[in-house]
Amino acid sequence: MATKIFVNLPVKNLDSSIAFFKTLGFSNNPQFTDETAACIVISEDIYAMLLTHSKFREFTGKEISDSSKNAEVIVALSAESKEKVTETVNNAIKAGGTEPIEAKDYGFMYQRSFQDLDGHLWEVVWMDPAAINQN
Numbered sequence: 001m002a003t004k005i006f007v008n009l010p011v012k013n014l015d016s017s018i019a020f021f022k023t024l025g026f027s028n029n030p031q032f033t034d035e036t037a038a039c040i041v042i043s044e045d046i047y048a049m050l051l052t053h054s055k056f057r058e059f060t061g062k063e064i065s066d067s068s069k070n071a072e073v074i075v076a077l078s079a080e081s082k083e084k085v086t087e088t089v090n091n092a093i094k095a096g097g098t099e100p101i102e103a104k105d106y107g108f109m110y111q112r113s114f115q116d117l118d119g120h121l122w123e124v125v126w127m128d129p130a131a132i133n134q135n
Contacts, residue, residue, distance in 0.1 A: 007075055008049045010056035010064045011118050014038060016096075017050045020117050023095035024088055042077065068119035076123040082110045085124045089114050092122070 011017040014035070018028055021040045029047075032039035036055040040048040053064055065072045079085045092114035093099055100121065103112045108131035113123045 002045050004045045004047065006047045006049050007073075008051055008056065008059065009116075009118070009120050010053050011050045012053065013117070014050060014052055017117055020092075020095045020097065021048065021050070024091050046077070048075075066119075067115075067121075071121055074113075074121040074123055076125055079124050079126045082126050085110055085112050085126050088112075088124045092116070 014037075018033075018038050018040070022028065026048075027041045029039040029041050032049075036052045038050045040050060042048060051059075056064060077088075079088060089099060089103075089112040095117075097114045097116050099112065099114050101113055103110070108128040109125060111123055111125040113121060115121055
């Protein structure tokens, strides 16, 4: 079985966060969703576990970072094209997210970023397959 990644994120409003990620084209797995958590399916092997603050605290003794003020992690996702990068970030902005920095176009790589409703940082990146295969 392939290794899967589950990114656990504390959220202030679970229903709003589910709706936000659905706007990006991701789905919700109801098998792992209840009133305290939601499993957002990003791909076959990548999931975002959205947890209410009380649920998130069950997994750590640490304070929950205020991600609207502090960066704790940047979740980077690859995209199949520059257009898909733009579509994803534009959808995030339409759903209430923000774009914290300008797009970066390096020719062989294009990236844009967004902050979700709770301020978590996401980066969407396209890389030219020919540039990747040169190594």
